[in-house]
Amino acid sequence: MAKIRVRFAPSPTGPMHIGGARSALFNWLFARRYGGEFIVRIEDTDLERSTPEYEEQILATLNWLGLDWDEGIGVGGDHGPYRQKERLQIYHPYTQKLLETGQAYHCYCSEEELEAERQALIAKGQSPRYLGKCRNLSGKEKEERLALTDKPVVRFRVPEGRPVVVDDLIRGLVEFESDGIGDYVIVKSDGIPVYNFAVVLDDALMGITHVLRGEEHLSNTPRQLLLYEALNFPVPKFAHISLILGEDRSKMSKRHGSTSVEQYRQEGYLPEALTNFLALLGWSPEGEEEIFSISELVARFSLERVAKSPAVFNLEKLKWMNFHYLKGMSLEQLTACCIPYLLKAGLLDEGETTERLDWLQQVIATARDGLHYLAEVPALVKVFFGETVELSEDDDEAKDVLALESSPAVMRKFREKALEMEDWSGEEVRQILKELGKELNVKGKALFMTVRVAVSGQSQGRDLIAILTLLGPTVVAQRLEESLRRFPKR
Numbered sequence: 001m002a003k004i005r006v007r008f009a010p011s012p013t014g015p016m017h018i019g020g021a022r023s024a025l026f027n028w029l030f031a032r033r034y035g036g037e038f039i040v041r042i043e044d045t046d047l048e049r050s051t052p053e054y055e056e057q058i059l060a061t062l063n064w065l066g067l068d069w070d071e072g073i074g075v076g077g078d079h080g081p082y083r084q085k086e087r088l089q090i091y092h093p094y095t096q097k098l099l100e101t102g103q104a105y106h107c108y109c110s111e112e113e114l115e116a117e118r119q120a121l122i123a124k125g126q127s128p129r130y131l132g133k134c135r136n137l138s139g140k141e142k143e144e145r146l147a148l149t150d151k152p153v154v155r156f157r158v159p160e161g162r163p164v165v166v167d168d169l170i171r172g173l174v175e176f177e178s179d180g181i182g183d184y185v186i187v188k189s190d191g192i193p194v195y196n197f198a199v200v201l202d203d204a205l206m207g208i209t210h211v212l213r214g215e216e217h218l219s220n221t222p223r224q225l226l227l228y229e230a231l232n233f234p235v236p237k238f239a240h241i242s243l244i245l246g247e248d249r250s251k252m253s254k255r256h257g258s259t260s261v262e263q264y265r266q267e268g269y270l271p272e273a274l275t276n277f278l279a280l281l282g283w284s285p286e287g288e289e290e291i292f293s294i295s296e297l298v299a300r301f302s303l304e305r306v307a308k309s310p311a312v313f314n315l316e317k318l319k320w321m322n323f324h325y326l327k328g329m330s331l332e333q334l335t336a337c338c339i340p341y342l343l344k345a346g347l348l349d350e351g352e353t354t355e356r357l358d359w360l361q362q363v364i365a366t367a368r369d370g371l372h373y374l375a376e377v378p379a380l381v382k383v384f385f386g387e388t389v390e391l392s393e394d395d396d397e398a399k400d401v402l403a404l405e406s407s408p409a410v411m412r413k414f415r416e417k418a419l420e421m422e423d424w425s426g427e428e429v430r431q432i433l434k435e436l437g438k439e440l441n442v443k444g445k446a447l448f449m450t451v452r453v454a455v456s457g458q459s460q461g462r463d464l465i466a467i468l469t470l471l472g473p474t475v476v477a478q479r480l481e482e483s484l485r486r487f488p489k490r
Helices: 018-033 052-065 088-100 111-123 139-148 195-205 215-230 261-267 271-279 294-300 315-327 331-344 357-370 374-384 396-402 407-420 426-440 445-456 464-486
Strands: 005-008 037-040 104-107 153-156 163-168 172-177 185-187 210-214 237-241
Touching (some): 005 018, 005 210, 018 037, 018 237, 018 294, 052 261, 088 104, 153 215, 163 215, 163 237, 185 195, 195 215, 210 215, 261 374, 271 315, 331 357, 357 374, 357 464, 374 464, 396 445, 407 426, 407 445, 426 445, 426 464
Parallel strands (some): 005 037
Antiparallel strands (some): 104 153, 163 172
């Protein structure tokens, strides 16, 4: 059997979509599982929308996900170049061959003519397609049409009255009727091949053996099979992966969460979590296990367990999975990952990251049990930064606590004891609270909640002893003084 060669060929017209990343991952896993080769090339013939910046971002995303490639952009190989706009001279002879054999022809129809034809078919309840107006023009008719436009397109002459069968590795045999396709454009008026033509040439000339891609491309496949046949190219095996839907079973959009991988990266999802999550969108391993390392995914992946039915993007499951991977980090690793988010939020200065590293690690330790993605860090640990207290307008319980008869005395006395302390360990802080409760004859909510709200501004949050210990007696005293001034008994 020939060595497996698969490819990922994104268009650099935007950031990497979740669906694109899933397709890249499945191709990569398939290649690695069976000792094949993974090729990355760029489909940039959409000249208006393609940009080098998006290409760079897509390649960076693949690298971030750990999907290295054996051939293609930045790596090289024997089948380059690997950008379509650099391959135009390669495509031209195949266009000429189809024209010379009568399997393609020039079409001179204007946009207005095509739109009128389209609307007429829709009005009859038929699928829009080209009806072949320029299919059999005489030499004189071509001259007359050429006088109207000197930039015709090239259309492929679709054989009439025959089935076109896609033998799909996931969906089985899928049959299309050629009469429902219509003669389609393969080269635009500017001389640039359209997707269906260029992709066939690229896959054939690069020796691609398996085409794994999204289900939305299934309708393109009969057009491509006809081109393989016309050009006498060996046909690769096709496998169309199910769509990704939102939890409401509609097409995934921004209302279901971010649709680009870059956004999840910026929010602090780990690449290990995202690849694990994406692998389970449409593929299911044996057993109930859901956490897999990349090497385990490679060892288990097979197309036989890729589902036909749509996959549902569950953001809560992604959060849970990322939480698992964050929990598996050492405290040192997690702190290093969190620091950029604290800097961006203005909670830290660059110089403090080294000077206060031990303290920062203790702060991050208080948050790790509630941390699902790194962008949550500033909100979870904000209480440990600054000398003032911000009381939430929505926290009625905090306001009620500060209005208790005993609260001013609790705040004053605790402030006095904090300033007197030489040792400020967790055990000592607990002892202070115990003594304060006896001295003022307060307990429970009136004691602990009062101190919590006065020092943190929150009725709930991080562990109280951890807050007090990590803030230190000076900052605790300053916050208590601030709370006494700003929140007198009502």
